[in-house]
Amino acid sequence: MWHCQEVPASLSPVRQSGVRAHNLALVLRTVANSADPPSRAAVAAATGLTRATISTLVDDLIAGALLTEVGPAPRSGAGRPAAGLRLSPDGPAGLGLEINVDYRAACVVDLTGSVRHRLVEKGDQSLPAVAGLAHQALLRASSDGLTVAGAALAVPGLVGAGGIIRVAPNLGWQDVTVGDLVPGLPLTVDNEANLAALGELAAGDPPASFVYVSGEIGIGAGIVLGGELYRGVRGWSGEIGHIPIDPGGPPCRCGARGCLEQYAGQEAIARAAGDLTVAGTALGTALATVVNLLDIDTVVLGGIYAPLVPQLHDAIQAEISRRVLTADWSPVRLRAATLGADAAVRGAAGAVLRGVLDDPAAWLSRIQAV
Amino acid sequence: MWHCQEVPASLSPVRQSGVRAHNLALVLRTVANSADPPSRAAVAAATGLTRATISTLVDDLIAGALLTEVGPAPRSGAGRPAAGLRLSPDGPAGLGLEINVDYRAACVVDLTGSVRHRLVEKGDQSLPAVAGLAHQALLRASSDGLTVAGAALAVPGLVGAGGIIRVAPNLGWQDVTVGDLVPGLPLTVDNEANLAALGELAAGDPPASFVYVSGEIGIGAGIVLGGELYRGVRGWSGEIGHIPIDPGGPPCRCGARGCLEQYAGQEAIARAAGDLTVAGTALGTALATVVNLLDIDTVVLGGIYAPLVPQLHDAIQAEISRRVLTADWSPVRLRAATLGADAAVRGAAGAVLRGVLDDPAAWLSRIQAV
Numbered sequence: 250m251w252h253c254q255e256v257p258a259s260l261s262p263v264r265q266s267g268v269r270a271h272n273l274a275l276v277l278r279t280v281a282n283s284a285d286p287p288s289r290a291a292v293a294a295a296t297g298l299t300r301a302t303i304s305t306l307v308d309d310l311i312a313g314a315l316l317t318e319v320g321p322a323p324r325s326g327a328g329r330p331a332a333g334l335r336l337s338p339d340g341p342a343g344l345g346l347e348i349n350v351d352y353r354a355a356c357v358v359d360l361t362g363s364v365r366h367r368l369v370e371k372g373d374q375s376l377p378a379v380a381g382l383a384h385q386a387l388l389r390a391s392s393d394g395l396t397v398a399g400a401a402l403a404v405p406g407l408v409g410a411g412g413i414i415r416v417a418p419n420l421g422w423q424d425v426t427v428g429d430l431v432p433g434l435p436l437t438v439d440n441e442a443n444l445a446a447l448g449e450l451a452a453g454d455p456p457a458s459f460v461y462v463s464g465e466i467g468i469g470a471g472i473v474l475g476g477e478l479y480r481g482v483r484g485w486s487g488e489i490g491h492i493p494i495d496p497g498g499p500p501c502r503c504g505a506r507g508c509l510e511q512y513a514g515q516e517a518i519a520r521a522a523g524d525l526t527v528a529g530t531a532l533g534t535a536l537a538t539v540v541n542l543l544d545i546d547t548v549v550l551g552g553i554y555a556p557l558v559p560q561l562h563d564a565i566q567a568e569i570s571r572r573v574l575t576a577d578w579s580p581v582r583l584r585a586a587t588l589g590a591d592a593a594v595r596g597a598a599g600a601v602l603r604g605v606l607d608d609p610a611a612w613l614s615r616i617q618a619v
Numbered sequence: 620m621w622h623c624q625e626v627p628a629s630l631s632p633v634r635q636s637g638v639r640a641h642n643l644a645l646v647l648r649t650v651a652n653s654a655d656p657p658s659r660a661a662v663a664a665a666t667g668l669t670r671a672t673i674s675t676l677v678d679d680l681i682a683g684a685l686l687t688e689v690g691p692a693p694r695s696g697a698g699r700p701a702a703g704l705r706l707s708p709d710g711p712a713g714l715g716l717e718i719n720v721d722y723r724a725a726c727v728v729d730l731t732g733s734v735r736h737r738l739v740e741k742g743d744q745s746l747p748a749v750a751g752l753a754h755q756a757l758l759r760a761s762s763d764g765l766t767v768a769g770a771a772l773a774v775p776g777l778v779g780a781g782g783i784i785r786v787a788p789n790l791g792w793q794d795v796t797v798g799d800l801v802p803g804l805p806l807t808v809d810n811e812a813n814l815a816a817l818g819e820l821a822a823g824d825p826p827a828s829f830v831y832v833s834g835e836i837g838i839g840a841g842i843v844l845g846g847e848l849y850r851g852v853r854g855w856s857g858e859i860g861h862i863p864i865d866p867g868g869p870p871c872r873c874g875a876r877g878c879l880e881q882y883a884g885q886e887a888i889a890r891a892a893g894d895l896t897v898a899g900t901a902l903g904t905a906l907a908t909v910v911n912l913l914d915i916d917t918v919v920l921g922g923i924y925a926p927l928v929p930q931l932h933d934a935i936q937a938e939i940s941r942r943v944l945t946a947d948w949s950p951v952r953l954r955a956a957t958l959g960a961d962a963a964v965r966g967a968a969g970a971v972l973r974g975v976l977d978d979p980a981a982w983l984s985r986i987q988a989v
Contacts, residue, residue, distance in 0.1 A: 407945060415948065458852050470912070474849070481914020482828050485945045488911035493904055493942065496865055505942050534863055538908055541858035542840070544851020572863065572875050575777060575855045578785065 269306075270610035272298060276306045277315060277336075277609050286319050286333025307334065313613045314340030314396075315360065315605070336360045341398035341612060342390055343601030344431065346383055347441065347594040348404050350419045350466045353379050355386040356591070357395065358598035360605070362451065365393055367591070374420060376430060383431045398605050398612060400431045401597035403441040405465055407485050412438035418502060419466040437600065441593040442487055443478055445586070446471025447603075448596025449549050450478075453587035456547050460539055461586065462489065462532070463593070464552035466515045472543065490514065492535040509535045515553055529561040533568025540573045540581055551586030558585040639676075640980035642668060646676045647685060647706075647979050656689050656703025677704065683983045684710030684766075685730065685975070706730045711768035711982060712760055713971030714801065716753055717811065717964040718774050720789045720836045723749050725756040726961070727765065728968035730975065732821065735763055737961070744790060746800060753801045768975050768982060769805040771967035772797060773814040775835055777855050782808035788872060789836040807970065811963040812857055813848055815956070816841025817973075818966025819919050820848075823957035826917050830909055831956065832859065832902070833963070834922040836885045842913065860884065862905040879905045885923055899931040903938025910943045910951055921956030928955040 279295050280287060287295070293303045310316040317337040338359045347354040353374055357366040366389040368382055383400065390397050406417025414425040427438050446461035450473055461471040468490035472479040480486055490510040491503050498507025511517060512531035521528055536548055548565075550558050562583055570576050586592050605612045649665050650657060657665070663673045680686040687707040708729045717724040723744055727736040736759040738752055753770065760767050776787025784795040797808050816831035820843055831841040838860035842849040850856055860880040861873050868877020881887060882901030891898055906918055918935075920928050932953055940946050958965050975982050 409948070416944075456852075472912070479844070479913075482826075482916050483914055483945065483949055486912065486914040488914075488944050491911055491942060491944060492908050494863075494866070496904070503942070503944060534866070538862050539912060541861055542842070542856060542909060542912060543849075544853055544856040544858075546852050572861060572873070574786075574858050574861060574873060575853065578779070579853055 266610075270608065272296075272302065273306055273310065273609045273613070274607060276303065277310060277606055280316060280334045281336055281606060286335040288331035288333060290331060292334065309613060310609060311337075313609070313616060315609055315612070338363060339394060340396065341602070341605050342395040343598035343605075344383060344386055344390070344397045344400040344434070345444075345594040345596070345598030345601070346379055346400055346402040346430075347444075347597065348374050348376075348379055348402065348420065349441065349593075350374070350405065353382055354591075354594040355379075355382045356594050356598050357386050357390045357393075357397065358595065358602060359395060360602055362599075362602075364595065364598075365395065366390065367594075376425075376427060380430050387431070387434075396616070397434060399435040399437070399601040401437045401439060401444065401600045402427060402430065403444040403593040403597045404438060405441050405467060405469070408438050408440055409484070412436070414438065439597070439600070440469060440471075440484075440487070441465075442469030442471040443480065444471070444594075444596035444600060445551050445588075445592035446473050446549075446596065447478055447600055448588050448592040448594075449551065449586055450476070450596075451599045452595065453549065455549060455584075458543075458545050459547040459549055460487075460536075460543070460545055461549045461551055461592075462536070462554060464513070464515065464518070464550070464554040468510050468514055470539070472545075474543075474545075489535055489539065492538055494531045494534055518553060518557070523560075525557060525560045526564050529564025530568055532561060533565035534572065536565060536581075537569050537572035540569065544575070545581075546579055547582045547584065549584055549586050551588075551592050552590065555585040555589050558583065636980075640978065642666075642672065643676055643680065643979045643983070644977060646673065647680060647976055650686060650704045651706055651976060656705040658701035658703060660701060662704065679983060680979060681707075683979070683986060685979055685982070708733060709764060710766065711972070711975050712765040713968035713975075714753060714756055714760070714767045714770040714804070715814075715964040715966070715968030715971070716749055716770055716772040716800075717814075717967065718744050718746075718749055718772065718790065719811065719963075720744070720775065723752055724961075724964040725749075725752045726964050726968050727756050727760045727763075727767065728965065728972060729765060730972055732969075732972075734965065734968075735765065736760065737964075746795075746797060750800050757801070757804075766986070767804060769807070769971040770801045771807045771809060771814065771970045772800065773811040773963040773967045774808060775811050775837060775839070778808050778810055779854070782806070784808065809967070809970070810839060810841075810854075810857070811835075812839030812841040813850065814841070814964075814966035814970060815921055815958075815962035816843050816919075816966065817848055817970055818958050818962040818964075819921065819956055820846070820966075821969045822965065823919065825919060825954075828913075828915050829917040829919055830857075830906075830913070830915050831919045831921055831962075832906070832924060834883070834885065834888070834920070834924040838880050838884055840909070842915075844913075844915075859905055859909065862908060864901045864904055888923060888927070893930075895927060895930045896934050899934025900938055902931060903935035904942065906935060906951075907939050907942035910939065914945070915951075916949055917952045917954065919954055919956050921958075921962050922960065925955040925959050928953065 318332045338361045342359045345356045354369045407415045409415045442463040457476045463469045470487035470489040491508040495507040499511045501508040513528040688702045708731045715726045724739045777785045779785045812833040827846045833839045840857035840859040861878040865877035869881045871878035883898040
């Protein structure tokens with residue numbers, strides 16, 4: 250394995266700011282991925298950077314409230330025990346926002362992944378109503394002494410370039426510009442299944458590649474490949490709800506017939522009055538296609554499906570066994586989403602924090618400029 | 620953008636061999652990706668490495684027959700015109716091999732991408748017959764003064780760890796170990812649609828993300844995302860042939876009913892006697908699912924489909940327009956594969972050469988050790 254720090258001194262040019270930004274991220278990620286709080290010496294060993302360099306970087310990260318030091322644990326060996334480093338719960342926080350068909354939600358998550366505040370309201374799904382909820386969440390974060398680094402909004406629809414919501418059929422939205430929803434704060438807009446998949450990736454300990462299926466009025470999927478969300482060429486991947494199940498099936502609002510949504514969407518599940526065989530069979534048929542195409546061995550069922558996994562499991566697995574060519578060698582695991590209905594809004598907050606973890610130098614510049 | 624050469628001198632440890640390997644690959648890739656043969660100075664500018672470092676690396680690459688110098692073009696500006704660098708046609712070559720249902724093939728491709736030899740034989744599809752064809756191809760490469768760096772074998776089936784062919788249904792193979800097919804030469808085994816997609820990527824100038832559909836007795840797909848083949852968790856991605864088209868359709872050899880292969884496989888196409896509407900509609904239905912899931916905007920039709928694109932086009936596009944949610948904003952392009960039936964065997968040879976381009980240091984060590 251080739252490491253960047255192995256580049257010999259004779260090479261030029263040397264641009265210190267680029268190196269510092271990279272190394273700050275390297276140190277922060279090393280601490281974030283450690284099971285126990287590592288010492289500065291352990292971070293030096295893990296990164297290959299010198300102790301002196303590590304100390305400067307760690308001091309900057311502590312000053313920016315990204316890292317904090319915890320007292321040394323008692324130990325039996327010789328020598329002075331070293332303080333451990335961990336992510337700070339008092340620094341940047343992420344604001345997750347969600348608009349869905351029957352609720353809107355906000356949550357504030359700190360850098361350690363703890364949910365500090367969570368607000369859910371039924372009723373008014375307008376953008377001003379979401380802005381109001383965001384404002385309440387920001388006030389609470391501020392009273393905790395947290396600095397919100399940014400916001401991300403989860404929507405049940407297709408999001409185009411510049412965060413324009415091209416279509417959110419179950420909200421009746423088309424070409425909606427979200428605009429300055431949270432004044433003064435960077436905002437991204439993303440599909441709810443994508444953000445829910447990121448939420449599950451952070452909280453649910455799934456394998457590096459999985460498909461998250463979000464059951465709502467519509468059905469979406471977030472595809473995670475090798476630990477990264479796969480967004481597609483234009484950001485519109487995962488439209489699983491319109492996989493055709495039966496060409497002679499009921500008409501779908503997309504214009505085609507017999508789409509998965511007609512058999513396993515929230516309305517079909519409600520009509521089924523507890524008999525979920527048809528929904529499970531349809532989901533299994535669609536998931537067999539996903540597995541045959543992507544060769545993924547784990548499916549996470551979220552949204553309305555999460556609590557229904559016991560009733561859906563057998564019918565889904567029967568179709569997967571029947572239709573997935575490689576099922577004999579490698580079974581496909583089905584699991585319920587860890588975060589339930591909170592997955593998308595938690596994933597939205599997490600997406601903001603991931604931005605801070607990936608580029609702590611930008612965060613440090615921002616708070617110094619304030 | 621952060622460049623690795625920006626790391627300051629104070630960082631340690633410095634491991635020269637790792638740096639050299641990386642920089643050899645960087646220089647080789649820079650030359651390979653240049654439209655015109657670049658001078659050493661141009662390579663230095665593009666990579667950020669010093670002129671002295673570039674000269675050492677280029678000399679090593681020329682000595683290993685990976686690069687060659689071409690005479691300077693006349694130019695009107697001041698100063699001595701510089702010689703240009705390009706990939707050498709006289710160095711390492713890749714041996715591509717293919718076993719398919721009604722033929723076996725071999726080809727020798729040099730580092731510039733030129734096909735130096737191409738052998739196709741009908742009939743005996745046994746491994747010894749392929750070994751015989753490989754031997755003929757090696758003799759021809761040797762008489763050209765080429766050194767074959769390795770071989771890759773394309774098979775119409777699922778390939779497991781260690782190159783074991785788990786199942787190739789249309790060859791009637793199950794759990795076949797290929798073994799030492801070409802004595803003394805590194806050999807990899809891969810699915811034919813995967814290798815054909817790589818062949819198209821190298822020769823056909825497609826966008827960075829596309830799906831290659833290989834129509835044979837069975838139907839497979841090679842998925843290329845961001846310029847890289849997406850293989851899946853276990854290497855079994857792209858099994859498009861068993862996407863269900865109609866749950867009440869004809870039984871498929873996979874055990875399910877109404878799979879794509881029953882409507883658009885080679886036998887169905889032959890039975891259709893020129894009326895390809897059903898096949899096109901079924902392909903369009905399956906491809907709509909692929910596009911809805913992966914958000915890919917280009918489909919390359921290969922194998923038996925390549926010459927049939929004019930007849931298949933309208934029926935496929937009609938289903939895509941009807942079923943792909945984003946088709947209104949972003950049309951899906953259909954194109955015929957550039958390489959036709961040669962795609963897989965060409966892609967196999969290219970996969971060998973890609974290995975050399977990615978790690979020229981390993982190649983240089985190998986030829987020095989001989």
